[in-house]
């Protein structure tokens with residue numbers, strides 16, 4: 001298996017290195033052979049190549065079996081013009097590779113729940129998966145431009161029916177492998193795109209009679225995530241609603257630094273990255289928490305390589321290390337032992 | 350002053366009646382003269398007149414000084430075609446009257462904070478005002494339609510620069526009357542409309558040098574509302590982001606049933622309504638909580654009639670009634686005395 005490493009910016013380098021070491025331990029134990037190649041993306045690519053997504057990087061990813069991405073961005077590039085912003089690399093690679101399904105599992109760790117802003121009785125037991133459409137909708141539609149005199153501006157929320165169908169299929173299939181409850185989020189009382197979305201979900205559900213479907217309006221969903229997060233299993237929604245709701249949900253368990261994500265397409269190619277950012281404040285200090293990146297590599301094993309057992313072994317190791325009382329400084333734990341990035345990685349290995 | 354009452358559907362009738370009685374008590378005490386006229390909107394207007402926003406209703410509102418609205422909607426109309434849905438009445442009246450600024454103050458009551466899903470130390474002391482642009486953006490832009498064969502769909506996020514300027518001005522002025530901190534929320538790393546929005550805020554801030562401005566991306570704002578709500582004073586954002594964030598924020602204090610709102614325009618005309626809905630499950634039982642509607646009428650006195658003292662008297666009465674231990678059944682309070690709608694209204698009076 002060919003794996004492309006895109007460390008990106010900030011702590012991306014440190015955490016990608018950790019994930020690589022964990023994957024090497026997996027190859028030894030299970031007798032696999034993974035090769036790793038490293039390429040630039042984001043701010044470092046702007047500095048080195050004048051573009052956030054160099055052609056070489058894209059080509060290498062196109063030929064790979066999976067991609068691990070650390071993080072992009074940092075204050076250095078915050079005032080660049082928009083085509084020279086690190087995020088453009090991320091938007092560009094998602095679109096160019098057709099990675100239409102963003103999977104964001106959110107499940108608390110018992111040792112970390114005390115750091116949640118929510119009361120324990122509200123958050124305990126929650127285990128949800130947000131599936132966000134990632135390559136269409138308002139973030140990609142055209143026109144996206146101003147009038148000549150800057151007197152008006154337009155962005156376009158455009159969906160093709162088959163773009164909706166494929167993400168809804170992905171979501172039904174995920175729900176089937178979980179607790180068989182799918183919540184589709186839209187604004188069907190106002191938006192035409194949401195009405196079509198809801199129709200597609202209603203049509204598709206006849207193909208998945210074992211899955212129970214609920215529709216929620218996006219404003220109501222934003223409330224219910226907070227008041228009653230345990231009611232959700234799989235949530236599916238369009239790009240922008242998914243951007244907002246998945247970030248909202250990511251703080252509920254109190255361990256943003258632990259959350260992995262996957263951006264995948266139908267043939268199994270996927271890009272895996274932690275939800276946290278490039279954390280310029282702690283870059284280079286060797287104290288970054290590598291667990292979200294390591295858990296992202298477990299998602300890679302499961303989704304891109306169909307290596308369920310290997311993925312489970314990594315996830316179990318992370319749980320065990322936390323249960324043994326090891327944690328990095330960012331995790332707001334009292335007691336236990338604070339370890340740095342390298343030590344945490346060794347404990348997982 | 351001419352006040353139009355639009356009870357709408359469900360518990361709207363009961364709570365509008367309460368607000369009217371409280372306002373009558375205010376007129377006696379302060380020697381004002383208010384006249385009240387009642388008109389149909391929403392589901393009941395569909396049933397009576399075949400349209401959610403009858404011409405008579407709109408005309409009466411156009412000639413009024415302020416409007417009190419109860420709630421619209423209910424299961425009876427949930428499967429109507431979209432032009433015959435109760436919400437269309439609400440969208441229609443906002444647009445027709447040009448009520449571009451939606452004000453949603455969110456402040457907990459000490460007696461009710463225990464019902465918050467958030468830990469007390471997270472929510473305590475929070476006091477924020479979300480200002481949502483209400484008559485433009487994605488919910489009103491055209492085209493909003495499907496292709497002929499239903500193979501694709503488009504909605505349009507369109508803003509004129511002066512629509513952005515006037516809401517941003519409203520927000521700066523509100524911030525000035527409060528703690529002088531304005532957070533502008535956008536998605537300027539992706540959307541062209543957000544880039545223009547951010548530019549307008551940057552330009553306007555030179556006119557309000559006493560106000561401190563922070564920009565947040567909408568996904569980050571959705572997180573920070575939960576992890577650290579006390580950091581916010583006034584939040585200003587465009588229509589759809591405001592829809593999601595204001596509903597998200599409305600559950601933080603644990604007393605959704607207490608929250609008022611105002612939809613206003615520059616000349617002072619405003620429509621005032623509780624944030625809660627029509628509550629079909631308790632309609633007609635006489636147990637609805639009238640406080641959000643009563644607090645909305647206080648907002649009316651302040652914003653449309655410039656009656657600051659009168660508004661304060663109502664708000665103080667509500668605080669006192671809660672402090673005295675009276676509450677309706679929806680408020681999740683232990684101890685104290687449960688009262689019905691009429692009793693609660695009398696206590697406030």
Ligand SMILES: CC(C)[C@H](C(=O)O)[C@@H](O)C(=O)O
Nearest residue numbers: 087088090091243538539568
């Ligand atoms: C950086 C930005 C363009 C991106 C997005 O909104 O898609 C990020 O917020 C994310 O959610 O991955």
Ligand SMILES: CC(C)[C@H](C(=O)O)[C@@H](O)C(=O)O
Nearest residue numbers: 189190219436437439440592
């Ligand atoms: C009913 C609906 C159209 C409306 C909106 O989204 O504007 C409601 O959710 C609100 O926030 O007042």
